[in-house]
Amino acid sequence: MSQASVRRKQNDQPALLDTELEHLPPDLRWREWVGRVEAVIFAAGEPVPRDVLARVVGKSCNLDLVIEDIRAELAGRPYELVSVAGGWQHRTKKAFADVIRGAFGTAAGQGAGSKELSQSEALVLMCIAYFQPITRGELSSFFGKEVSRDLIGVLRAQELIASGPRSPQPGAPYTYVTTKNFLSQFGFDTLRQLPDFEALEDAGLLSKEKLLAGGIPAGLANREGEDDVVEDQVS
Template sequence: PVSREVLARVVGRNCNIDLVIDDIRAGLAGRPYELVSVAGGWQHRTKKVFGDVIHAAFGTAVGQGTKELSQSEALVLMCIAYFQPITRGELSSFFGKEVSRDLIGVLRAQELIASGPRSPQPGAPYSYVTTKNFLSQFGLDTLRQLPDFEALEDAGLLSKEKLLAGDIMSDFAGLQEAVEVEADE
């Protein structure tokens, strides 16, 4: 995504960036792509409704070049997104079993997470936080756009008690549906 600062350098500091963006968006109306606000900047993206047609035209599979997350990876990423900064030990307590360095390595390799501040716990373990790439991949401008944790609890899709007891797996299917629905909106 291109930040407002870069856009201001390109179009001139005296221009109203919001008006320029509105003009670009209006010019793209009816086309298969749009200008979207993600990860603190603006990005030109294909509209979801045209994705399958474009992939078929170029003979590529949807999602080709991107690795789909396993259920374990998605769960760990969800916990990092909601509870960051969080250590691997804290993640392990959520799941009731050890979260492997390899799993963290997969998320780091995809640039979905990065090292955060050192924890004040004994030994000062690394903590993990989400990245701008995480925001971009999930179509979010900020973490505030994640589905509200308390609203998910109220809807019966998540339970903080189950999460703290290490029984997060039972909540994952409902949460995954809620995130997909909110992302489509």
């Protein structure tokens, strides 16, 4: 290979990103780091985790302080930087939800392919969130009627749920778990932020008495608070 070919090949390779920026004074270095982090989050179509942001800043950069600075700069804007689904994402402030709905006919934060859930779809999704991994048969036992494959298909199509591990029950049926998109759509950073049972009881959406009386198969009621189990399902 000629020297000219070698030079062309070298020129085609992307230059390594200078993350330390030691040639800049501290204040300019910090502003560059802040700009880089905001640019990456702005360009991403989903929440950006810490490890991705760490690729564009120096080892001494405190990402939490960077996020605080960005949030402060957005204080008067109609959008903000929020922590959801294990990362950070720009989102329109809730105060502007009606404006966006009026303009586009969708709720703020909804994707073009998403639609508002029916009451039955929302209740099934809630049960999956609290009792995952859970089978369709177990969901049907909870509601006292069959949960259809079509209903499950709606939730899967919107990427709110996904297949979990096979159940140890006879026939090894599929189980269902929530996804990172579920966390993102509902503004949760982790499943630990789900409302507690007392709040759901007060709203009339769930009854511990029904759970303890056998409204769902034995063992599911004991899953309340098993954060380690449900956290694993969204990674």
